[in-house]
Amino acid sequence: MDPRVAARLINAPLRERLRTIADVQPAHVVSDFTGVELAHTEVLFTSWGCPPVTAEVLARAPRLRAIVHAAGTVKELVTDACWRRGIAVSSAAAANAEPVAEYTLAAILFSGKRVMDIARAYRHFPAADDWAARFPGLGNYRRTVGVVGASRIGRRVIELLRPFTLDVLVSDPYLDEELPGARRVDLDELLASSDIVTLHAPALPETHHMIDAARLASMPDGATLINTARAALVDQEALIAELASGRLYAVLDLTQPEVLPASSPLHDLPNVLVTPHIAGSLGGELARMADLALDELARHAHGLPFIHPVDPTTLARSA
Template structure:
């Protein structure tokens, strides 16, 4: 932690458009009360920043270049990385941990809108809002919606959450007031911890087979690649809704396309692999699939929650306090 009353030197390292969106004038004013920073200097490429020697704090976000050995060699004073976004895996390298840098993330702030989107998707899915809306638009008449959509409604539905991540935990927290049976599957969670989240811990295959809605919140790891493959997609009961606001690689999209094209299941997909899907993908036009362009995370005014989280961390650092949202090296092996 800084030991002198002077303000530490800081630098923005991110895409310029992200700097402009995350740090408007009012945020910069608050920031400059605590650090010495040139608000117009944004490192999108460290090679283009001539003098990095005095930088003590990096304020990073989407588009930050990797902090490898060569970059760190040019920043001998660097002590902390405050990330104004979620995952730090794209830029915090082993060299950062070997240096002993302090790392903070705004992942908890970014988890809030993702969880809100997910909860909205759960409630709309069980209420069959999109399908009924389409039918109403087509027929423009009062029909017997319960007869057309048997089982319609949210009462006593089973919701399966795959992954007790920051987002997964937030989803469970938001769903607790509803009359749901909440299930969770996570290899790093025990039954007691699941109960404290208001859920019952079950095996992944059991969760998939039981859920009226199955929502994915696992990290992108080698062992979670195509977690929802053809075999597991086949375990979904007819009428189940699969939601993915986690990582696109969690689903085998060819297998999902085949299942969704049959009309057997529904899907709400905000992240894909690749992103964007090819224009010819049937997922764009299938009536039982809602495909959105990675909008569950922080956008528009929601970015200010991330900004405030990062500014709070800067203030803690400059006040000699520990980060509220530190990142541990070991945790990266099982996180997004």
């Protein structure tokens, strides 16, 4: 992993726990396998910044049996050679899903309460006593929320929404079951019916710009689009056009490019909240991923299967 990631991910208590589980040198962190001695390595403990584990790397690691990834997706590091070798792979994606779902829940509730509008208007109308009259439709009671993608995060968002009196829709072409708290519909019905739409689909060729100009136009006036998934899911230029008209709102944690230039109109539009990819694990939340990864490492050390294994047969259509 990137040494800077290691410094934030593995704090002193976690470092001591790691030493009790495995024969490891926590201070020895590599971000490049070139020249690294791997002959006795049985497990790779990885995170963001890990280079691909290629056939050449595996040839130098004859005892390697598992990769424990203390982060989300493993697509960038686990190669086909790992699956052919039968390497067991675990991911902390479930832990990383939690803060994304929490961010999404907050965005949904703030959107329904028209927080962005009222916060701006308050400066100009400090004595206003009827915000609901100024912003018709304000409130979360019986609002319709559409969840696009029954991914790990999408499902967690649906769970977090259960205590609230909301009508929740879900759309996913791979979903073949009913999810408690949500009604399954196709994507076009979801977009046309939802006050708030939140995206949790992976970036795949078939999902590229799935939210295009026509689908944005089908959303009700005043609807909010939340994207904590991948920027490529949305035709950003078409979204900017809708936002500039004032018809829609957006909460965007991902943009194209990811580091949004200061000249982007998204910074200045009053109906947009843009954040710099902060929904995932940051700060103290990193420890949740490390704890899960160490739990998995301990299970492997005792000959037990992973609780959070990566399934190579579904990896292609996951985030």
